[in-house]
Amino acid sequence: KQEVTQIPAALSVPEGENLVLNCSFTDSAIYNLQWFRQDPGKGLTSLLLIQSSQREQTSGRLNASLDKSSGRSTLYIAASQPGDSATYLCAVRSDAGGTSYGKLTFGQGTILTVHP
Amino acid sequence: ETGVTQTPRHLVMGMTNKKSLKCEQHLGHNAMYWYKQSAKKPLELMFVYSLEERVENNSVPSRFSPECPNSSHLFLHLHTLQPEDSALYLCASSLGRALGEQYFGPGTRLTVT
Numbered sequence: 001k002q003e004v005t006q007i008p009a010a011l012s013v014p015e016g017e018n019l020v021l022n023c024s025f026t027d028s029a030i031y032n033l034q035w036f037r038q039d040p041g042k043g044l045t046s047l048l049l050i051q052s053s054q055r056e057q058t059s060g061r062l063n064a065s066l067d068k069s070s071g072r073s074t075l076y077i078a079a080s081q082p083g084d085s086a087t088y089l090c091a092v093r094s095d096a097g098g099t100s101y102g103k104l105t106f107g108q109g110t111i112l113t114v115h116p
Numbered sequence: 117e118t119g120v121t122q123t124p125r126h127l128v129m130g131m132t133n134k135k136s137l138k139c140e141q142h143l144g145h146n147a148m149y150w151y152k153q154s155a156k157k158p159l160e161l162m163f164v165y166s167l168e169e170r171v172e173n174n175s176v177p178s179r180f181s182p183e184c185p186n187s188s189h190l191f192l193h194l195h196t197l198q199p200e201d202s203a204l205y206l207c208a209s210s211l212g213r214a215l216g217e218q219y220f221g222p223g224t225r226l227t228v229t
Contacts, residue, residue, distance in 0.1 A: 043206055044220040103172065104218065106159040
């Protein structure tokens, strides 16, 4: 059974700092890994999707890396801003190729606060 | 409307009530999902529909009954719920069953009294 762990559970940083969020998963047989952002009381916004064959993906100030063999992914946020404050969720897609459709296993998230 | 929409956004119901949650996607996707997000727990997959056929039921109690009449609409029918069913219920959709990126709706905040 796939398990996803995110560290730290919460992080508070001053504006402008570069930061790293960590995600680890127990079963390295994955199709892809997705990072999401969730604002309080709202749905999820997809940030980055990394296929299992890729090592990293970049979007603006965000960079996500994937080391499938070690079961780890990191989300790097450059020059953080107060608007980045949210919960960041990591989700791993494990698919048995016919029995499980698009099943994502989520971590519990990292609550990020960027203060001015 | 664009993306994935959910109604109602907030719902308070008694344990003997029957209500339904609605999800609609305007992205041309062919797979839809229900998730439950409880306080201090990871998101849990409940149901998956691919091409309107239920392809996964993740050990969800029968008091939750999904319905997918077409590829754009998904319902979650609720009856005789328990207080521990209070949670944020999220709908998502994707193109394709395995590799498609999932897009989420804003969720319905359900409170069972």
